Amino acid sequence: xxxxxxxxxxxxxxxxxxxxxxxxxxxxxxxxxxxxxxxxxxxxxxxxxxxxxxxxxxxxxxxxxxxxxxxxxxxxxxxxxxxxxxxxxxxxxxxxxxxxxxxxxxxx
Amino acid sequence: xxxxxxxxxxxxxxxxxxxxxxxxxxxxxxxxxxxxxxxxxxxxxxxxxxxxxxxxxxxxxxxxxxxxxxxxxxxxxxxxxxxxxxxxxxxxxxxxxxxxxxxxxxxxxxxxxxxxxxxxxxxxxxxxxxxxxxxxxxxxxxxxxxxxxxxxxxxxxxxxxxxxxxxxxxxxxxxxxxxxxxxxxxxxxxxxxxxxxxxxxxxxxxxxxxxxxxxxxxxxxxxxxxxxxxxxxxxxxxxxxxxxxxxxxxxxxxxxxxxxxxxxxxxxxxxxxxxxxxxxxxxxxxxxxxxxxxxxxxxxxxxxxxxxxxxxxxxxxxxxxxxxxxxxxxxxxxxxxxxxxxxxxxxxxxxxxxxxxxxxxxxxxxxxxxxxxxxxxxxxxxxxxxxxxxxxxxxxxxxxxxxxxxxxxxxxxxxxxxxxxxxxxxxxxxxxxxxxxxxxxxxxxxxxxxxxxxxxxxxxxxxxxxxxxxxxxxxxxxxxxxxxxxxxxxxxxxxxxxxxxxxxxxxxxxxxxxxxxxxxxxxxxxxxxxxxxxxxxxxxxxxxxxxxxxxxxxxxxxxxxxxxxxxxxxxxxxxxxxxxxxxxxxxxxxxxxxxxxxxxxxxxxxxxxxxxxxxxxxxxxxxxxxxxxxxxxxxxxxxxxxxxxxxxxxxxxxxxxxxxxxxxxxxxxxxxxxxxxxxxxxxxxxxxxxxxxxxxxxxxxxxxxxxxxxxxxxxxxxxxxxxxxxxxxxxxxxxxxxxxxxxxxxxxxxxxxxxxxxxxxxxxxxxxxxxxxxxxxxxxxxxxxxxxxxxxxxxxxxxxxxxxxxxxxxxxxxxxxxxxxxxxxxxxxxxxxxxxxxxxxxxxxxxxxxxxxxxxxxxxxxxxxxxxxxxxxx
Numbered sequence: 001x002x003x004x005x006x007x008x009x010x011x012x013x014x015x016x017x018x019x020x021x022x023x024x025x026x027x028x029x030x031x032x033x034x035x036x037x038x039x040x041x042x043x044x045x046x047x048x049x050x051x052x053x054x055x056x057x058x059x060x061x062x063x064x065x066x067x068x069x070x071x072x073x074x075x076x077x078x079x080x081x082x083x084x085x086x087x088x089x090x091x092x093x094x095x096x097x098x099x100x101x102x103x104x105x106x107x108x
Numbered sequence: 109x110x111x112x113x114x115x116x117x118x119x120x121x122x123x124x125x126x127x128x129x130x131x132x133x134x135x136x137x138x139x140x141x142x143x144x145x146x147x148x149x150x151x152x153x154x155x156x157x158x159x160x161x162x163x164x165x166x167x168x169x170x171x172x173x174x175x176x177x178x179x180x181x182x183x184x185x186x187x188x189x190x191x192x193x194x195x196x197x198x199x200x201x202x203x204x205x206x207x208x209x210x211x212x213x214x215x216x217x218x219x220x221x222x223x224x225x226x227x228x229x230x231x232x233x234x235x236x237x238x239x240x241x242x243x244x245x246x247x248x249x250x251x252x253x254x255x256x257x258x259x260x261x262x263x264x265x266x267x268x269x270x271x272x273x274x275x276x277x278x279x280x281x282x283x284x285x286x287x288x289x290x291x292x293x294x295x296x297x298x299x300x301x302x303x304x305x306x307x308x309x310x311x312x313x314x315x316x317x318x319x320x321x322x323x324x325x326x327x328x329x330x331x332x333x334x335x336x337x338x339x340x341x342x343x344x345x346x347x348x349x350x351x352x353x354x355x356x357x358x359x360x361x362x363x364x365x366x367x368x369x370x371x372x373x374x375x376x377x378x379x380x381x382x383x384x385x386x387x388x389x390x391x392x393x394x395x396x397x398x399x400x401x402x403x404x405x406x407x408x409x410x411x412x413x414x415x416x417x418x419x420x421x422x423x424x425x426x427x428x429x430x431x432x433x434x435x436x437x438x439x440x441x442x443x444x445x446x447x448x449x450x451x452x453x454x455x456x457x458x459x460x461x462x463x464x465x466x467x468x469x470x471x472x473x474x475x476x477x478x479x480x481x482x483x484x485x486x487x488x489x490x491x492x493x494x495x496x497x498x499x500x501x502x503x504x505x506x507x508x509x510x511x512x513x514x515x516x517x518x519x520x521x522x523x524x525x526x527x528x529x530x531x532x533x534x535x536x537x538x539x540x541x542x543x544x545x546x547x548x549x550x551x552x553x554x555x556x557x558x559x560x561x562x563x564x565x566x567x568x569x570x571x572x573x574x575x576x577x578x579x580x581x582x583x584x585x586x587x588x589x590x591x592x593x594x595x596x597x598x599x600x601x602x603x604x605x606x607x608x609x610x611x612x613x614x615x616x617x618x619x620x621x622x623x624x625x626x627x628x629x630x631x632x633x634x635x636x637x638x639x640x641x642x643x644x645x646x647x648x649x650x651x652x653x654x655x656x657x658x659x660x661x662x663x664x665x666x667x668x669x670x671x672x673x674x675x676x677x678x679x680x681x682x683x684x685x686x687x688x689x690x691x692x693x694x695x696x697x698x699x700x701x702x703x704x705x706x707x708x709x710x711x712x713x714x715x716x717x718x719x720x721x722x723x724x725x726x727x728x729x730x731x732x733x734x735x736x737x738x739x740x741x742x743x744x745x746x747x748x749x750x751x752x753x754x755x756x757x758x759x760x761x762x763x764x765x766x767x768x769x770x771x772x773x774x775x776x777x778x779x780x781x782x783x784x785x786x787x788x789x790x791x792x793x794x795x796x797x798x799x800x801x802x803x804x805x806x807x808x809x810x811x812x813x814x815x816x817x818x819x820x821x822x823x824x825x826x827x828x829x830x831x832x833x834x835x836x837x838x839x840x841x842x843x844x845x846x847x848x849x850x851x852x853x854x855x856x857x858x859x860x861x862x863x864x865x866x867x868x869x870x871x872x873x874x875x876x877x878x879x880x881x882x883x884x885x886x887x888x889x890x891x892x893x894x895x896x897x898x899x900x901x902x903x904x905x906x907x908x909x910x911x912x913x914x915x916x917x918x919x920x921x922x923x924x925x926x927x928x929x930x931x932x933x934x935x936x937x938x939x940x941x942x943x944x945x946x947x948x949x950x951x952x953x954x955x956x957x958x959x960x961x962x963x964x965x966x967x968x969x970x971x972x973x974x975x976x977x978x979x980x981x982x
Contacts (some may be wrong), residue, residue, distance in 0.1 A: 044164025
């Protein structure tokens with residue numbers, strides 16, 4: 001485990017959960033990441049990323065109610081925690097800073 | 109449209125993955141994704157992705173589950189262990205060399221035997237369904253025979269159409285790959301009937317097999333090569349298929365190469381198979397047919413749904429109706445089916461099994477010895493390293509870790525031994541094959557199975573040798589080794605019993621091997637000086653290969669008459685004769701002869717009258733054959749002295765008739781000659797009956813020379829060659845056959861001596877190691893004894909007697925075992941008593957002396973140590 005830092009795929013997963021609005025589950029996340037990146041993403045990878053994110057405290061999950069649509073089977077719903085949000089923003093800010101520096105370097 | 113479902117196999121697989129409580133949600137997720145994908149991209153895409161998802165879950169499970177995660181072997185530990193083992197070996201190079209040498213010899217011998225066994229037992233005969241084919245033997249009132257006349261065979265075939273009956277016979281022929289080859293090689297050709305190869309259905313390596321069309325009269329002559337011949341003679345060149353080879357000068361087209369290992373219904377593969385319809389092209393004479401006096405072997409295919417017994421009954425009924433004129437004058441009572449599966453009951457195989465059993469005993473002993481030795485070496489070194497182990501344990505090394513290190517050491521010894529043993533096998537396997545008389549066509553070159561065997565026994569030997577020291581090391585556990593500085597390890601009585609046991613085993617094994625080696629050596633020496641009853645150093649034999657049908661008896665007799673005349677005229681030739689069998693030559697004819705209560709085997713030989721003079725056999729009573737008796741093949745016989753002695757005792761055999769002999773009635777005994785050993789050296793009793801030569805086309809010439817016979821080979825050849833250049837002459841000195849006979853005991857003796865030598869060295873090293881160990885343990889006790897007034901001699905006496913006790917025990921066991929095993933060996937011992945006192949006493953003395961030396965050297969060193977220094981350490 002890499003402490004509270006995020007791997008690339010974990011970051012993508014975290015952002016997908018955020019983007020899909022809270023109370024989302026693995027299927028939409030998989031679809032979102034696949035669409036966003038344009039590469040095949042296996043469900044197992046998504047589960048693993050969600051599990052690691054949960055261990056790091058960036059997302060939390062609740063077991064949703066069983067719906068008739070899924071044959072009476074429940075789904076695990078994920079929310080981004082405030083700490084997750086903070087980390088994602090932090091990452092974003094770091095990147096932006098770097099890109100600004102790059103842009104500044106080009107101008108000069 | 110029915111909604112498609114996820115692939116069933118993938119769902120099953122999913123059920124095998126341990127998902128715990130999350131299974132329902134995961135399954136629902138997968139299904140939802142699947143449905144969505146079907147809608148968006150179609151069913152096949154969805155199925156493919158479903159598979160991938162399941163696979164990804166499986167992979168994740170493998171990575172996270174504690175059950176699936178392989179326990180990581182720490183590479184650093186392994187290299188450390190190996191480095192340690194290497195350092196240990198460097199520290200004791202001599203002992204390690206001897207030990208690995210022993211291991212490698214043991215492994216080599218085991219592997220050689222295994223590769224031979226592998227070749228015999230595992231390599232298929234190449235026949236698809238061996239149970240459904242059988243050789244057909246003829247049964248008549250007096251016994252069982254193998255050869256049928258061609259006329260009989262064709263009647264069997266025609267009268268029992270429900271059973272596939274085929275025939276074959278083998279003949280030597282010369283073959284060459286170019287038309288005008290002056291020195292063609294000779295080999296064995298199997299001439300077979302139309303359906304023979306088809307019936308056995310051999311797989312061919314290249315080309316095709318013989319078809320029925322190839323076997324019709326007038327078809328272009330073709331041959332199928334055996335794999336061995338193709339490899340040996342043609343260098344595995346595929347381009348020979350479709351090209352001719354010349355059999356006795358006639359071109360035959362090569363149409364195929366049989367698969368490696370295919371030998372047909374015979375024990376040994378011929379060099380090639382040709383259709384019987386082409387026999388006259390290769391061998392001359394008339395085409396095959398009922399009139400030809402050809403004898404064949406008959407084989408049968410048992411049709412499906414018919415049992416072997418039923419098939420045998422059907423053929424028996426046919427056989428008993430056969431025309432007596434075609435049946436070589438004997439009334440057949442039926443046939444006997446002999447399948448490949450009961451060939452193991454044939455005597456030659458049984459003898460091979462006995463030799464195998466002996467070799468297996470030797471092997472077991474040597475391997476045991478080698479293991480015991482490596483074990484002892486490691487045990488002894490464990491003494492010096494007891495402190496090191498103690499420190500390791502105290503610092504937190506696990507027992508498993510220490511065991512692993514010790515096993516690494518012994519296994520690397522085993523692997524080194526195994527690797528060099530395998531190299532040794534390349535040489536020893538063919539030697540062993542020759543020793544047990546395996547046919548030359550047997551392919552004994554090691555295959556994967558042999559390599560795996562060698563690896564397995566190397567590892568087994570390694571682990572086996574490492575177990576005792578490892579157990580000893582962890583038994584020690586904490587404390588005792590650490591506390592002690594004098595090398596006292598606190599070893600239990602148990603482990604010293606183990607060491608004594610190992611010593612006893614080593615002593616027993618080496619004593620057995622020494623006895624075996626001594627007996628075999630004595631037997632060889634004795635065999636070399638066996639009085640064969642005639643002067644064998646100045647004899648040559650000339651074996652001509654008359655083609656089948658080239659010579660009738662009258663023609664062959666004429667050939668011999670001229671040949672004898674020419675050879676006798678050569679300078680340096682004392683005399684010459686012609687006989688059916690030559691001394692120590694190929695083939696013997698043996699019958700069971702019985703008269704009154706006496707019954708035993710007797711050698712038969714058909715000879716010319718001058719045979720006895722040329723061989724130098726004295727006529728003891730009566731006379732030999734007269735000229736008119738020779739030409740008329742009169743019913744007379746000459747017997748050897750031992751026959752007269754055994755069967756007639758006080759009676760006078762002269763004038764009596766040998767009515768029981770080969771169905772010919774009333775052969776009158778006209779003379780008695782001196783005994784001569786001409787067949788097998790091991791058979792010191794050599795009763796023979798000589799008859800006038802009736803079949804000169806199967807005879808050979810014996811030439812007595814004044815000086816070394818080798819010098820005359822060329823002149824004999826040039827005298828005989830112009831007689832008929834088609835006849836291929838093989839000329840060899842009789843002494844060569846004699847030497848070949850000696851080869852078996854000589855090789856056995858050599859092998860046993862080498863093994864025994866290694867055994868004794870191993871035993872000495874082992875005893876030395878253990879004694880140093882024990883003495884080392886008792887240093888304090890010795891110091892005390894010396895301090896209290898014991899002399900060095902007292903100490904030596906005390907320690908020696910303790911150390912030699914297991915040696916004495918092993919000696920007793922070994923002598924007993926040797927007595928049992930040499931009894932089995934008596935067949936190759938040439939009259940040496942299996943319980944030869946000299947061999948047994950010698951072995952005992954040799955072991956005792958070397959063991960004493962091995963014990964005394966470290967003991968004296970201990971006794972001479974300074975008691976004050978020892979006591980200071982207390």
